[in-house]
Amino acid sequence: xxxxxxxxAAGGNQTGLFLKVFGALCVLTAISFAVAxxxxxxxxxxxxxxxxGVSCAKAFLVISYFMHLRWERAWKYALTLPTVVxxxxxVAALVPDIARRTRHYAESRWRHASEGSVTADSVxxxxxxxPExxxPExxDPDAGAVAPSEEAADESNAAQGTP
Amino acid sequence: MSHPHETGHAVALxxxxxxxxxxxxxxxxxxxxxxIMFFAGLIGAYIVLRxxxxxxxxxxxxxxxxxxxxxxxxxxxLICSSVTIVLAFEAAKQDRADVAKRWFVATLLLGSVFLxxxxxxxxxxxxxxxxxxxxxSGIYDKPDVYYVxxxxxSIAAQVSRLQQASEQGIAGPETAEQVRELQEVREHLVxxxxxxxxxxxxxxxxxxxxxAFAHAVYPLGHDAVLEEFLKDEAASxxxxxxxxxxxxxxxxxxxxxxxxxLAAIDAAEQERAAREQAGETPSDEETAARTAETAxxxxxxxxxxxxxxxxxxxxxxxxxxxxRTRMLAKxxxxxxGVAEGLHLDLPLMxxxxxxxxxxxxxxxxxxxxxxxxxLFAFGLMLPLRLGASRATMVENLGLYWHFVDLVxxxxxxxxxxx
Numbered sequence: 240x241x242x243x244x245x246x247x248a249a250g251g252n253q254t255g256l257f258l259k260v261f262g263a264l265c266v267l268t269a270i271s272f273a274v275a276x277x278x279x280x281x282x283x284x285x286x287x288x289x290x291x292g293v294s295c296a297k298a299f300l301v302i303s304y305f306m307h308l309r310w311e312r313a314w315k316y317a318l319t320l321p322t323v324v325x326x327x328x329x330v331a332a333l334v335p336d337i338a339r340r341t342r343h344y345a346e347s348r349w350r351h352a353s354e355g356s357v358t359a360d361s362v363x364x365x366x367x368x369x370p371e372x373x374x375p376e377x378x379d380p381d382a383g384a385v386a387p388s389e390e391a392a393d394e395s396n397a398a399q400g401t402p
Numbered sequence: 403m404s405h406p407h408e409t410g411h412a413v414a415l416x417x418x419x420x421x422x423x424x425x426x427x428x429x430x431x432x433x434x435x436x437x438i439m440f441f442a443g444l445i446g447a448y449i450v451l452r453x454x455x456x457x458x459x460x461x462x463x464x465x466x467x468x469x470x471x472x473x474x475x476x477x478x479x480l481i482c483s484s485v486t487i488v489l490a491f492e493a494a495k496q497d498r499a500d501v502a503k504r505w506f507v508a509t510l511l512l513g514s515v516f517l518x519x520x521x522x523x524x525x526x527x528x529x530x531x532x533x534x535x536x537x538x539s540g541i542y543d544k545p546d547v548y549y550v551x552x553x554x555x556s557i558a559a560q561v562s563r564l565q566q567a568s569e570q571g572i573a574g575p576e577t578a579e580q581v582r583e584l585q586e587v588r589e590h591l592v593x594x595x596x597x598x599x600x601x602x603x604x605x606x607x608x609x610x611x612x613x614a615f616a617h618a619v620y621p622l623g624h625d626a627v628l629e630e631f632l633k634d635e636a637a638s639x640x641x642x643x644x645x646x647x648x649x650x651x652x653x654x655x656x657x658x659x660x661x662x663x664l665a666a667i668d669a670a671e672q673e674r675a676a677r678e679q680a681g682e683t684p685s686d687e688e689t690a691a692r693t694a695e696t697a698x699x700x701x702x703x704x705x706x707x708x709x710x711x712x713x714x715x716x717x718x719x720x721x722x723x724x725x726r727t728r729m730l731a732k733x734x735x736x737x738x739g740v741a742e743g744l745h746l747d748l749p750l751m752x753x754x755x756x757x758x759x760x761x762x763x764x765x766x767x768x769x770x771x772x773x774x775x776x777l778f779a780f781g782l783m784l785p786l787r788l789g790a791s792r793a794t795m796v797e798n799l800g801l802y803w804h805f806v807d808l809v810x811x812x813x814x815x816x817x818x819x820x
Contacts, residue, residue, distance in 0.1 A: 254492060261485045265478065268814075272474045275819035290815040297811045305488045305804045307797075314421045322435040326442030330449065338450035341457070353543030353753040355458035356613075356625065 260304045267297045430798045434805050441809050444768060448761045448816060459543075459753035463818060465622050466758060467530045469523075473818035476519050477810060483512035484807040487800040494793040502788035502796065509803065510780040513773055520770050531741070531750055534763035540749035541756050545609075545616035547599065552749045553619060554592040557584050560747065583744055590729035591618060591740065594722075616751035618733040620741045629734075636730040643723040650716035657709050660702050667695045667702075765813055772806045 271293040280286035303309040308319070344352065421428055452460060463470055490505035533539040540556065542549040564581050567573040595615040602608045610631050617628040674688060684692070736743030741750065752758070779799055788796055 254489060257485055257488050257492075261481065264481045264484075268474060268477050268481065271815050271819060272470070275470065275815070287820060290819055294812050294815055298808050301484065301804055301808050301811065305484050305807075306801055312422055314423065318431050318435050319438075322438045322442075326439050326446070329439070329443055330446030333446060333450040338454040340454050349456075352456050353459050353755075353757075354456060355753055356622075 257304065260300050263300055264297055267293050267300075424794050426794060426798055427801070430801055434801065437805060441768075444765055445809075445812055445816065448765055451757055451761055452816075452820065455754040455757060461752050461755050461758045462623070465752055466532055466755065466762075467526050468762075468818060469526075470818050472519060472523060473814050476516055477814045479512050479516050479519070480807045480810050483509045483516070484804050486512060487796075487803050490788065491793065491796045491800050494788045494796045495790060497790035499787050499789040506780065506784070506788060506796070510777060510784070513777045513780065513803075517770060517773055517777065520766065520773075531747060532755075532759055534759055534767075539756065539759060540747075541759060542749055542751045543753055543756060545612040545751050547596070547612070549749065549751050550592060550595050550599070550612065550615060554588060554596070556747070556749055557588045557592065560584055561588070584746065586725065586729065587740055587744070587746065587748075590722075590725040591615065591733075594726050594729075618740055619748055620739045620750045620752070622752065632730055632733060636727060636734070639723055639727050639730075643720065643727065646716055646719045646723060650713065650720055653709055653713045653716055657706065657713060660706050660709070664699060664702055664706075667699050670695065762817060765817065769806070769809055769813060772809070776803050776806055 271290045274280070274286055274289050274293070277286075279289060308315045341352070423431075486505045486508040490502045490509065493499075493502035493505060527533070531540055540552070542552060561581055561584050564573065564577050564584075568577050568581075592615075595611060599608050599611050602611060610628070614628045614631045614635075617625055618632065671692070674684065674692060678684060732743075733740065740746060741748040776799070779802070783792075783795065783799065786792060786795075
């Protein structure tokens with residue numbers, strides 16, 4: 240009978256490897272923290288994708304090195320893959336009904352929904368208050384360009400190298 | 403011819419488990435797969451709720467008193483604890499029990515630090531009126547008349563509680579001041595808003611007035627439009643206040659004149675009465691004057707009555723306008739709104755704040771519960787010698803602990819940075 244730990248214990252002391260993984264995890268944490276306060280968040284989808292990517296990388300490091308799955312035999316797939324598939328399906332099943340719910344809200348539902356900045360609406364001049372109409376996100380790059388003066392438009396064209 | 407079956411080779415049988423790992427480890431991995439699905443359900447629910455809220459309503463960290471760097475520091479603490487437990491396992495495998503125990507204790511301490519920081523973060527939320535659920539939670543999703551009335555009712559309840567306390571003599575010295583401040587807010591912020599919103603016919607201005615009220619109670623950030631709206635209102639109060647003060651002054655002057663005239667009439671009447679008693683017969687002129695004065699007095703009395711009503715109304719009007727002006731000045735001065743600035747426990751208007759609080763406390767609460775269970779297991783194993791014979795035990799607990807770390811790796815960006 241083989242020793243169950245022989246696969247990875249053979250390498251002897253792995254402390255150095257674990258410290259390297261630790262360093263990588265710290266750097267990755269710092270990266271996601273930096274992304275959150277960087278201009279990358281102006282386009283939120285980019286920032287979110289980056290941060291989730293960083294999280295997945297960290298999860299991969301923890302699972303393969305700290306949880307030793309890197310050195311385990313094929314049974315690891317039998318236990319982890321079905322659960323991961325189930326987990327993803329579970330979330331995906333919620334998306335049409337819940338994550339996209341406000342796209343099909345009736346007027347009567349909007350009346351009871353929480354609303355963002357009221358001022359974004361009323362400045363736009365729509366009294367009925369369809370929260371999708373007003374885009375209160377201050378970081379929205381389009382928000383500053385609502386009514387650019389002609390000079391400003393010329394300047395930005397010049398800056399982009401277009402005549 | 404040989405008989406291979408008779409050569410006496412006994413078949414060597416040995417136990418082969420279905421999977422080449424200890425049974426305890428297998429159990430733990432099966433448990434962890436169920437845990438993956440459990441947290442995937444929670445995190446998935448959070449994600450779909452988070453991205454399903456009406457556009458632009460999810461609270462920013464500052465609006466709900468979430469401090470990003472504390473979360474990052476806690477992430478670091480948990481990663482460190484993952485390293486220490488893996489080093490404890492390494493040492494236990496090599497039968498270096500003392501070293502293993504040291505790393506083990508370090509993990510226990512780091513886990514406790516994580517939980518302590520979590521507790522501090524929770525207490526900060528509670529101190530700012532953000533609770534997981536009603537009725538403790540006073541979060542409203544939109545600035546509407548329900549929100550205004552909720553603030554009014556909250557103040558009324560607090561005032562009566564404080565007054566009861568001071569009647570029973572258990573009130574502190576600051577109670578009277580607190581009651582005064584609460585009533586000030588109630589009259590000049592809450593009641594003013596309900597009256598003016600009720601009279602306003604333009605729906606856009608109605609919405610603006612309600613949003614400005616919510617902004618005055620708990621600003622969600624710098625909002626130029628609402629601040630301008632409040633400033634305009636303060637400016638528009640100056641002329642009516644001046645007019646009300648002038649009318650009040652005129653009414654008071656007229657009242658004083660009436661009192662003076664009535665006193666003169668009374669004096670003349672007394673003089674006439676004295677002369678009559680002395681036996682003088684009043685002349686025709688005197689009788690005519692008397693009749694005129696009696697009529698005038700009746701008129702003056704009537705005017706005095708209406709003037710009193712008018713003067714009371716003007717006094718109230720001036721008080722109202724002065725109070726509102728004072729309140730608006732205070733709101734402009736307080737950077738964090740009335741609730742924070744005056745340390746009042748008031749309902750808050752945070753769009754999608756309830757969904758935020760529900761998911762935040764659910765996710766961090768279940769994670770903290772897992773951390774706590776891990777720490778409990780660490781505590782149980784603490785007295786044992788962590789030599790090679792217990793390496794599998796340390797490994798299993800380590801696997802669980804890494805999983806807890808893994809969950810936090812996803813929770814941190816999702817809850818703090820998104």
